[in-house]
Amino acid sequence: MTNSEKGVSFSQTVIALMKGVIYREENGGAWQDLLNFQAPVRDYTAILGLELILDEAEGYAFLRQRSTQAGEEELFRLVPRRQLGFSVSLLLALLRKKLVEFDRIERRSATHYARGGDRQPSVRLPARHGERGPPDGSC
Secondary structure (H helix, E strand, O other): OOHHHHHHHHHHHHHHHHHOOEEOOOOHHHHHHHHHOHHHHHHHHHHOOEEEEEEOOOOEEEEEEOOOOOOOOOOOOOOOOOOOOHHHHHHHHHHHHHHHHHHHHHHHOOOOOOOHHHHOOOOOOOOOOOOOOOOOOOO
């Protein structure tokens, strides 16, 4: 591979990371380039105040903003933080709980079958003012 080809591969890898998550299964070429350029990518993104998170076991990589250390000036955020509403926060907490339960069950057995009750929602969120509820009127 020539230096210009390496430069193009490096650039494509960094751009793919800046666009979002790189998955080994979905984008094997970018994943392999990332593994080959891991140290230079970490160095380059560190200059921008970003940290490379790479999990080879699970097969994904992404960038996140580096947390500031004591005495460092805080950098501008690339993506502004937004406060989530109560309904969204509750939904995320319930999904996280289900994920932990599923992971615990999956460790015990290779296959997990959903029981009839698992398909029903655990919590019904009330409709907001001006929004229509479910067609069956269960809210």
